[in-house]
Amino acid sequence: MSAKSHFPPMSVFVITLNEAAHLDEVLESVRGVEEIVIIDSGSTDETLEIAKRHGARIVHNDWPGYAKQKEFGIKQCTHNWILNLDGDEVLPAGGLQMIRERIAVGDVNGIWIHHDDIFMGHSLRKARHHKYRRVYRKDKCHMNTDVLVHEHIEVEPPLAYLPIYLKHYGYDSAHGYMDKLNTYSLLKAEQREQQGRPCSLPRLLLIFPLMFLKFYLGRQMIWSGWRGFIKANIDAFHFFLTEAKLYEMAYRRKRAVKKVPPKQ
Structure with a gap:
């Protein structure tokens, strides 16, 4: 009998699109897990070769959006306990041992863990981070697919917390982070418009300074020096950009209506 046979079997799934930069480290960090599933939407770099070296099962699925791709990934997992990682999370x-030991107790349906964001090459561990539900039972979870961005999984309680910090490379450079937030802000604006939540001028005016204070002081990025100051500004600008794009959508619609000639 193997040393880990008393642990419930676990599937790890990762959604990928050209994640070769960090995928080897990601998959090495879950070495020994019973199943690794890669949900790929068309990588052209070495992502698939790296996945094969780690014995992963690769499933292609054209990109349907963040939430729907993760929902698809959950369905591909053959074990009831699932760990979901992104291609830049280690x-x-x-x-992995801490997770195995906790779920073996048998009294929870999911586990909260943290991010350790890498920014400009170094950790932002001194800042306060959100907790994420990344470990859960397949039969006790539900992916909210009504959102276009910042998807989240619903897990039936009870949930436990473990002091595990995923090393997250996705925000490493200011340039790359801004590129991501530019995309996210458009998706958030489109989602807000679908929900009937238009831009308000007071929010457009106040969102940047208020969110900067939230991140810099509330999330304690102040303790990360100038890197924390820069990231707090970028995070705040993300919220401002969402409001600006909502305003632009409304402005363009209003101008288009004015250009329609009156019926004779």
Whole structure:
């Protein structure tokens, strides 16, 4: 009998599109897990070769959006316990063992863990981070697919917390982070418009300074020096950009209506 046979079997799934930069480290951090599933939407770099070296099962699925792609990934997993990682998130040493030991107790349906955001080459661990539901039972979860961005999984309680910090490379450079937030802000604006939540001028005016204070002081990015100051500004600008794009949508519609000639 193997040393880990008393642990419930687990599937790890990762959605990918050209994630070769960090995928080897990501998959190495879950070495020994019973199943690795890669949900790929058309990588052209070495992503698939790296996945094969780690014994992953690769499933192609054309990109349907963040939430729907993760919902698809959940369905591909053959084990009831699931760990979901992005292609730029690495479990710390001992993290997988901590997860295995906690779920073996048998009293929870999911586990909260943290991000350790890497920004400009170094950790932002001194800042306060959101907790994420990344470990859960397949039969006790539901992916909210009504959102275009910042998808989240619903897990039936009870949930536990573990002091595990995923090393997250996705925000490493200011340039790359701004590129991501430019895309996210458009998706958020489109989602807000679909929900009937238009831009308000007071919000457009106040959102940047208020969100900067939230991130810089409330999330304690102040303790990360100038890197924290820069990231807090970028995060705040993301919220401002969402409002600006909502305003633009409304402005263009209003101008288009004015250009329609009156019926004779």
